[in-house]
Amino acid sequence: MPIDGLATQLRKGVIEYCVLAMLKEAPLYGGEVIEILRSKGQILISEGTIYPLLSRMRSEGFVETEWRDTPAGAPRRYYRLSRSGQKAVAEFRDEWFRFRNSVDEIFRDGGGQR
Amino acid sequence: MPIDGLATQLRKGVIEYCVLAMLKEAPLYGGEVIEILRSKGQILISEGTIYPLLSRMRSEGFVETEWRDTPAGAPRRYYRLSRSGQKAVAEFRDEWFRFRNSVDEIFRDGGGQR
DNA sequence: CAAGGAACCTTGCATTGCAAGGCTAATCCG
DNA sequence: CGGATTAGCCTTGCAATGCAAGGTTCCTTG
Numbered sequence A, B: 001m002p003i004d005g006l007a008t009q010l011r012k013g014v015i016e017y018c019v020l021a022m023l024k025e026a027p028l029y030g031g032e033v034i035e036i037l038r039s040k041g042q043i044l045i046s047e048g049t050i051y052p053l054l055s056r057m058r059s060e061g062f063v064e065t066e067w068r069d070t071p072a073g074a075p076r077r078y079y080r081l082s083r084s085g086q087k088a089v090a091e092f093r094d095e096w097f098r099f100r101n102s103v104d105e106i107f108r109d110g111g112g113q114r
Numbered sequence C: 001c002a003a004g005g006a007a008c009c010t011t012g013c014a015t016t017g018c019a020a021g022g023c024t025a026a027t028c029c030g
Numbered sequence D: 001c002g003g004a005t006t007a008g009c010c011t012t013g014c015a016a017t018g019c020a021a022g023g024t025t026c027c028t029t030g
Helices: A007-011 A015-022 A030-039 A047-059 A083-109 B007-011 B015-022 B030-039 B047-059 B083-109
Strands: A063-068 A076-081 B063-068 B076-081
Touching: A007 B083, A015 A030, A015 A047, A015 A083, A015 B083, A030 A047, A030 A076, A047 A063, A047 A076, A076 A083, A083 B007, A083 B015, A083 B083, B015 B030, B015 B047, B015 B083, B030 B047, B030 B076, B047 B063, B047 B076, B076 B083
Parallel strands: none
Antiparallel strands: A063 A076, B063 B076
């Protein structure tokens, strides 16, 4: 059984930009990203999702990384938003609001046919 | 180049339920579905998307179909919402609003870290 | 009959979320 | 000391689904 049935497909293509938006506030490491998203309720993700995603964003140049030691336990790789990442979030943000308004409209009245 | 870059991934898993919601008003055929979605601006789809999708919904029992002749040209297959389709839309609708609120929140203030 | 158009469908591909499992380093406990 | 535990990171293989491109069928028009 998937992590959450219906919403799985909803997450596609949104998580990446959610993570970038979260990095606007402060650098985060993988476990922290998962934790914050879980606390949002509808965006549950697993490690198998987040680490490949973070790697992808790094190779696309949207984030820069840095290892930091911890007082106890394994070191953490922190992700920080790059300039091109900031630009990507801004563009996606506009796209998101347009898109979600269209969908809202359809669920409100069936699309106002014709 | 895809039909619309950034939004392509957003569409995943949403289009199916948008179409079901549209069928609540009246039965539609494939070309009509595409036309209505295009008129919404942010939900551009192509035939290669809609026909496999309609077939899938039929085999899942969410829609029932019926051929109708046209005054001129090829006959059209009309899709009508089934009872289980109605139920599916209602469930997804709730899921959608929860999900979009979470995403909105993240883009509003970066996720209200911590 | 040939040409054209509308509607439908299929094939192959790319993206991306996920489950499962593995690796490493530090700590805890006997 | 040495095994078990924990936290953090990553990889592999799979499944869902949107898309482009191309093909088929049926009807009309010239």
